[in-house]
Amino acid sequence: MTPLLRKWVFETLYKNRYLYRFASTVPFAGQWRVWQRLVLSRLTGHGALELGCRLGDLRADMIAAGYACRAVEHSSQMVAAARDTLQRRKLGEKNWILQGSAQHLPFSDASFDTVVSTFPSEYIYDPNTIAEVERVLRPGGRLIVIEGGNLLPVGFLQPVLVLLQMFVYGPSAVFGPREHRNLNEEVARNQQQERLEDNRLYTNRDTSRGTTTDVLTDAWFGQHIPLEQFGLRRRSERVRSRRWEVYIIIGEKAKEQNSA
Numbered sequence: 672m673t674p675l676l677r678k679w680v681f682e683t684l685y686k687n688r689y690l691y692r693f694a695s696t697v698p699f700a701g702q703w704r705v706w707q708r709l710v711l712s713r714l715t716g717h718g719a720l721e722l723g724c725r726l727g728d729l730r731a732d733m734i735a736a737g738y739a740c741r742a743v744e745h746s747s748q749m750v751a752a753a754r755d756t757l758q759r760r761k762l763g764e765k766n767w768i769l770q771g772s773a774q775h776l777p778f779s780d781a782s783f784d785t786v787v788s789t790f791p792s793e794y795i796y797d798p799n800t801i802a803e804v805e806r807v808l809r810p811g812g813r814l815i816v817i818e819g820g821n822l823l824p825v826g827f828l829q830p831v832l833v834l835l836q837m838f839v840y841g842p843s844a845v846f847g848p849r850e851h852r853n854l855n856e857e858v859a860r861n862q863q864q865e866r867l868e869d870n871r872l873y874t875n876r877d878t879s880r881g882t883t884t885d886v887l888t889d890a891w892f893g894q895h896i897p898l899e900q901f902g903l904r905r906r907s908e909r910v911r912s913r914r915w916e917v918y919i920i921i922g923e924k925a926k927e928q929n930s931a
């Protein structure tokens with residue numbers, strides 16, 4: 672699919688909340704919401720801001736988990752949809768979802784412990800966004816970005832969905848830098864909980880709850896998010912289950928130095 676056609680398809684899908692829900696559920700075998708919720712165990716402090724919340728499901732999850740969570744969303748239709756989600760789930764204040772832009776956040780400095788962005792569009796690569804995120808984060812706070820997720824071709828349905836995603840997004844989005852690698856091998860390795868791969872160094876391997884989290888020191892994903900330019904310390908995590916893998920980038924703001 673050409674980039675222009677893809678843009679048109681997505682813009683059409685994104686204008687309608689029902690189409691968007693369909694598009695983020697069926698082609699991803701219902702895993703999109705599972706991937707969004709990987710944010711929850713990574714939140715720090717109490718106050719959170721979500722960028723580009725679209726239907727507002729994750730924001731509602733964060734409020735339900737006890738966080739004070741605001742959101743900034745660009746599309747007025749989606750602000751309305753996210754407010755409806757809150758009302759339906761009886762969670763939070765409507766006016767905590769603002770229409771606006773991630774590049775101009777209407778909050779004072781050091782307002783949040785965490786800023787969250789799941790499956791972001793181009794705004795996350797804009798230095799103006801990261802400058803704003805750094806400004807509104809408290810010292811010791813963090814930006815959590817779920818940059819993407821891929822199904823693995825296991826079982827009967829997922830190979831078909833992987834093919835569909837390759838058609839829509841192109842092979843590089845599905846394989847990353849591994850264009851020429853055999854995905855079946857990847858799946859086999861995944862099932863065996865493989866050892867070191869491609870000379871990549873993994874640390875902090877956590878294998879809880881049926882997933883494996885690897886902290887990658889030279890991750891291929893998230894590289895275009897300009898964290899270092901604004902002094903945020905990068906941490907790249909790849910989370911895998913037997914059915915999928917998800918790419919998470921965390922940008923940590925330094926704690927304040929004691930002035931003594």
Ligand SMILES: C[S@@+](CC[C@H](N)C(=O)[O-])C[C@H]1O[C@@H](n2cnc3c(N)ncnc32)[C@H](O)[C@@H]1O
Pocket residue numbers: 695707722723724725726743744745746749771772773774788789790791792794
């Ligand atoms: C691909 S959707 C992802 C939505 C949601 N986070 C999710 O996980 O399903 C990207 C969202 O970012 C919003 N968006 C795009 N540009 C933005 C900007 N500059 N500031 C804030 N939100 C933006 C879009 O309207 C859309 O709701």
